Amino acid sequence: MSKVRIYQLAKDLGVDNKELVDTLNELDIEAKNHMSTITEEEAETVKELFVDKEPTDEKQEDSEQKLTVVPPVTVGELAEKLEIDSTSIITKLISKGIMASINQNLNEQILSDLASEFDFVIGDESQEDEEDSNEEEKIIEEILKDEPKGDSAERAPIVTVMGHVDHGKTSILDAIRETKSLESEAGGITQHIGASRVVYNDNTIVFLDTPGHEAFTEMRARGAHVTDISILVVAADDGVMPQTVEAINHAKSADVPIIVAINKMDKPEANPDRVKQELTEHNLVSEEWGGDTICVPVSAISKDGIDELLEMVTLVSEMNELQAYPENTGKGTVIEAKLEKGRGPVATVLVEDGSLNVGDAVLCGNTFGNVRAMVSDIGKRINKATPVTPVEILGLEDIPNAGDTFQVVPDEKQARQIAEQKKEKEREEKLRKNQAVSLDNFFEQM
Ligand code: GDP
Numbered sequence: 001m002s003k004v005r006i007y008q009l010a011k012d013l014g015v016d017n018k019e020l021v022d023t024l025n026e027l028d029i030e031a032k033n034h035m036s037t038i039t040e041e042e043a044e045t046v047k048e049l050f051v052d053k054e055p056t057d058e059k060q061e062d063s064e065q066k067l068t069v070v071p072p073v074t075v076g077e078l079a080e081k082l083e084i085d086s087t088s089i090i091t092k093l094i095s096k097g098i099m100a101s102i103n104q105n106l107n108e109q110i111l112s113d114l115a116s117e118f119d120f121v122i123g124d125e126s127q128e129d130e131e132d133s134n135e136e137e138k139i140i141e142e143i144l145k146d147e148p149k150g151d152s153a154e155r156a157p158i159v160t161v162m163g164h165v166d167h168g169k170t171s172i173l174d175a176i177r178e179t180k181s182l183e184s185e186a187g188g189i190t191q192h193i194g195a196s197r198v199v200y201n202d203n204t205i206v207f208l209d210t211p212g213h214e215a216f217t218e219m220r221a222r223g224a225h226v227t228d229i230s231i232l233v234v235a236a237d238d239g240v241m242p243q244t245v246e247a248i249n250h251a252k253s254a255d256v257p258i259i260v261a262i263n264k265m266d267k268p269e270a271n272p273d274r275v276k277q278e279l280t281e282h283n284l285v286s287e288e289w290g291g292d293t294i295c296v297p298v299s300a301i302s303k304d305g306i307d308e309l310l311e312m313v314t315l316v317s318e319m320n321e322l323q324a325y326p327e328n329t330g331k332g333t334v335i336e337a338k339l340e341k342g343r344g345p346v347a348t349v350l351v352e353d354g355s356l357n358v359g360d361a362v363l364c365g366n367t368f369g370n371v372r373a374m375v376s377d378i379g380k381r382i383n384k385a386t387p388v389t390p391v392e393i394l395g396l397e398d399i400p401n402a403g404d405t406f407q408v409v410p411d412e413k414q415a416r417q418i419a420e421q422k423k424e425k426e427r428e429e430k431l432r433k434n435q436a437v438s439l440d441n442f443f444e445q446m
C-alpha cells in the first residue's frame with residue numbers, strides 16, 4: 001500500500017502541518033511530524049474531516065456586488081479603489097468636520113461612515129490575506145507538486161542537546177564528536193556549520209550544534225520540526241534547574257522523545273537518584289523506576305557512558321522508524337545562515353528528504369538561488385546530499401532565516417517568482433502592522 005506524506009497532504013488540504021499532525025494524533029493515527037507518512041486509508045479518514053470544515057461560499061457571494069475595502073487605506077487609495085476623485089472624499093470628510101489630506105490614513109470608524117456614503121463594504125484583513133494566500137498557494141502548489149518517488153529508506157535521526165547552562169551540553173557534544181566523528185573515516189576536518197554527523201556502530205546520527213532551547217524556540221516559531229530526539233543533559237551534582245524544566249517543556253510541546261543524560265558522574269558529589277527523583281516531578285519517570293524515560297549516567301570528562309548514550313539514541317531512532325525518500329527532489333530546513341565575505345549568503349541546511357544536487361534551483365524561505373556549491377560538515381565539497389546530510393549551500397540570493405524550509409524547484413525563474421511573492425507579502429504585513437501601530441499612537445495622543 002502506498003504511503004502519503006503528511007506535509008504533502010497538509011498542502012493539498014490547505015492546512016498547517018502542525019494542525020494536521022495534531023489532528024492525526026487525536027485520531028490515534030501515528031504521525032510524528034510533517035515528514036512522517038501515513039497510509040492512503042488514513043489520509044482519506046482525515047481528509048473527510050477537513051473537507052467538512054471548509055466554509056461555505058454564501059457570505060462571500062453576498063458582498064460580491066459591492067466593492068470591498070480593506071483598511072488601512074489612505075484617502076488617495078480609497079479614491080482610486082472606488083474610481084472617484086479624491087476631492088469628493090475630502091469634501092465629504094470636511095462636511096463631517098474632518099480635515100483630511102490625500103495621504104491621510106482613514107481609521108475604521110471614518111471608513112465605516114464613508115462606506116454608507118459611497119456604497120462599499122469594509123473587509124477584514126484576514127479575508128484579504130486568505131484570498132491572497134489561497135491564490136498564491138495554488139500557484140506554489142502547482143510548482144512544488146511532488147509525488148514521493150522511489151522507495152523509502154531509513155534515515156538518520158536529528159538530535160538536539162538541551163539542558164541548564166553549565167550542565168555540560170557542549171562538553172557532551174565535544175566528547176561525542178571526538179570519538180565518533182566522521183572526520184577520521186573520511187579524512188576531513190569537522191567544520192562548524194551548525195550541525196554534524198557522527199557514526200556509532202554503523203548508524204549515523206545528526207547533531208545540531210545550537211543549544212536545544214534556542215533551536216526550538218527560533219525554529220518552532222517558523223513551524224519547523226527539525227528534531228527527532230532530544231538529549232536532556234542534567235548535571236548529577238546540580239539536579240533539575242529552571243532551564244532543565246524549560247527544555248522539558250519545549251520537547252514535550254514538540255512531541256519529541258527525551259533521553260536524559262545524567263552528566264558529571266565523575267564528580268564525588270554526583271547524585272543520580274536525586275536527579276531521577278526531581279525528574280519525576282515533571283512526569284519523566286526513569287525506566288528503573290517503572291517509567292519509560294531512558295536515563296543514562298555519563299561523564300563528558302571521562303567519556304564514561306557516552307557509548308551507552310549513543311546506543312540509546314539509535315534505539316529510540318529505530319523505534320520511530322524514521323524514513324525518507326532519497327530519490328525525491330530535495331527538501332529540508334535551514335539551520336543557520338550568514339553573509340560571508342567572498343562567498344555571499346551561506347546557509348547550512350539539513351536535507352531531510354530527497355536529494356539536493358549542485359545546480360539545483362531552490363526556494364529557501366523567501367529567498368532563492370541555484371546551488372553553486374555544497375560543503376559538508378567535514379569540509380568536503382560534495383555534489384549530492386541525501387537524507388539526512390547537513391550541508392552548507394552557496395548560491396542563494398539573500399540570507400534565509402534559521403527554521404526556514406527549503407525545497408528544490410524545477411527552475412530558478414519559478415523559485416524567484418515564488419520568493420518575490422513571499423517577500424512582497426511579508427512587506428505588506430509589516431506595513432500593515434506599522435500603520436496600525438501609528439494609528440493607535442495617533443489616537444492615544446488625542
Ligand atoms: P554547557 O553550558 O551546558 O554547554 O556546559 P559546558 O559543556 O560548557 O560545561 C560547563 C562546565 O562543566 C565546564 O567547565 C566543563 O568542563 C564542566 N563539565 C562538563 N561535563 C563535565 C563532566 O562530565 N564532569 C566534570 N567534572 N565536569 C564537566
Ligand code: MG
Nearest residue numbers: 166169170171
Ligand atoms: Mg555550551
